[in-house]
Amino acid sequence: MIGAFRELIRHPIRSFLICQGILWAVTLMVAPAAILEGSREAAVGRSEELGTDRIQLEIQDGAPRPLDEADLAALKSRFEDSNNSGVPSARVTGISALNARFSGNRSASGWILQTDNEEPFVRSLELAAGRWLSSGAVPPELVIESSLAKIWLEEGESVEDLTGREAWIAPGSFGSQRVGFGTEAPEGATRYKIVGVMAPVAEIDPLGFGKDHSFTELIEGVLKMLGVAPDSAPWLEAGTSVHVSREDFPVTGKVVDWVVIKTDPSQVQEVGRLAEEELLRRGCATLIYSNAAWAVISSPELDGYLVLHDVFFVISAVTGFLVLANLLLLTGRRRRGEVGLRRAEGATRFDIFRQFLWEGLVIALFGAVLGTLMAMGLAEIRVWLDPSALLAVTWPWGTIFESVLIVSIGAALASAGPAWSVSGVDPAGLLSEKR
Numbered sequence: 001m002i003g004a005f006r007e008l009i010r011h012p013i014r015s016f017l018i019c020q021g022i023l024w025a026v027t028l029m030v031a032p033a034a035i036l037e038g039s040r041e042a043a044v045g046r047s048e049e050l051g052t053d054r055i056q057l058e059i060q061d062g063a064p065r066p067l068d069e070a071d072l073a074a075l076k077s078r079f080e081d082s083n084n085s086g087v088p089s090a091r092v093t094g095i096s097a098l099n100a101r102f103s104g105n106r107s108a109s110g111w112i113l114q115t116d117n118e119e120p121f122v123r124s125l126e127l128a129a130g131r132w133l134s135s136g137a138v139p140p141e142l143v144i145e146s147s148l149a150k151i152w153l154e155e156g157e158s159v160e161d162l163t164g165r166e167a168w169i170a171p172g173s174f175g176s177q178r179v180g181f182g183t184e185a186p187e188g189a190t191r192y193k194i195v196g197v198m199a200p201v202a203e204i205d206p207l208g209f210g211k212d213h214s215f216t217e218l219i220e221g222v223l224k225m226l227g228v229a230p231d232s233a234p235w236l237e238a239g240t241s242v243h244v245s246r247e248d249f250p251v252t253g254k255v256v257d258w259v260v261i262k263t264d265p266s267q268v269q270e271v272g273r274l275a276e277e278e279l280l281r282r283g284c285a286t287l288i289y290s291n292a293a294w295a296v297i298s299s300p301e302l303d304g305y306l307v308l309h310d311v312f313f314v315i316s317a318v319t320g321f322l323v324l325a326n327l328l329l330l331t332g333r334r335r336r337g338e339v340g341l342r343r344a345e346g347a348t349r350f351d352i353f354r355q356f357l358w359e360g361l362v363i364a365l366f367g368a369v370l371g372t373l374m375a376m377g378l379a380e381i382r383v384w385l386d387p388s389a390l391l392a393v394t395w396p397w398g399t400i401f402e403s404v405l406i407v408s409i410g411a412a413l414a415s416a417g418p419a420w421s422v423s424g425v426d427p428a429g430l431l432s433e434k435r
Helices: 002-010 012-018 020-045 069-080 146-152 217-225 265-281 292-297 300-305 307-334 336-344 349-385 397-423 427-432
Strands: 054-059 090-103 108-115 127-130 141-144 166-171 177-181 190-198 241-245 258-263 286-290
Touching: 020 307, 020 349, 020 397, 054 265, 069 090, 069 258, 069 265, 090 146, 090 241, 108 146, 108 177, 141 146, 146 190, 166 241, 258 265, 265 286, 307 349, 307 397, 349 397
Parallel strands: 090 177, 108 241, 141 190
Antiparallel strands: 054 258, 054 286, 090 108, 090 258, 127 190, 141 241, 166 177, 166 190
């Protein structure tokens, strides 16, 4: 083995060129696995941040009837009942959105969101100050979002200063609502107590991309048809909404604009299918949206498509083994004098065979190490260039071990023949050849 490493150190450039086939074979195996495994781990470990554990449902255009509270209750019963054996566990919330005009230190447009106690858990919302609202409180309670809080804050105040203060909601024009803070309430207004301020939402859109990544209207339309969340619910990210209990603010009756379901990321597709079946049974035609990047990465069909890169791995590895075998044959002939000298010094044929076998293995392992490093570098570059926040890189140790094992066995088999051939050199025959 020591002699094999000496040969590698003595001819590093030659060894690097020889191991190209093995290097790229390992790269082809490790790079896709690094991104795929890393992204799947990120999707599960950071599911609340990336939205890979959520499904959003809205009614289709032209549907015979809208979603209502009875549909919401049916979904909750379907997924939250522990007696439903074989049904994945999930938590469900419903949201009804109303246009609103906010007045205070500055005016702004936004929304009033009718919701329930499940919303902060299902949507993975965090509070910057205070607590979540309670239904049936006197006076009724509301929670405001981060951007709206900035509008209502006085200079030098923090979001904690808003909790406990009073706001009011009154009917506006054309079916909208008026919301005020720090101003005199009009006649017929309902007074609310601010009990919490939400933290800003994550910089991830429903597609799984960062918010700085945009699509054309045509592509967005195609994505919507494929079940990818569109931007038709701007209240999701605008941060200019107030959240009130549906029981404390029954303006829209029993209509539910959006249903959001939270489940394990690995069960998103199954839960979406069951939710659609339940609503179809109740006469509702809905659109089901989920994180697009996660839908692709978690797809079992993707593992089938990756078989193609195994084919290229085999082609590259076999090419590398052939080059390695030819190298050992060539160098063995050129080093017959060295082999004869070692045999004359007492080395056995097995010693020579083992030396050349180790040289082949060391070159193969050298290529495998370089291939692994190359693969991880390419994976990092790929993730850095891609706008998807879901893509991540991890060390796929299982794939690396498998690749190195295959390469080592292949190199040993490819080196065995040339090594045995070279080890058969007869010192006496070399003397007759004047070597």
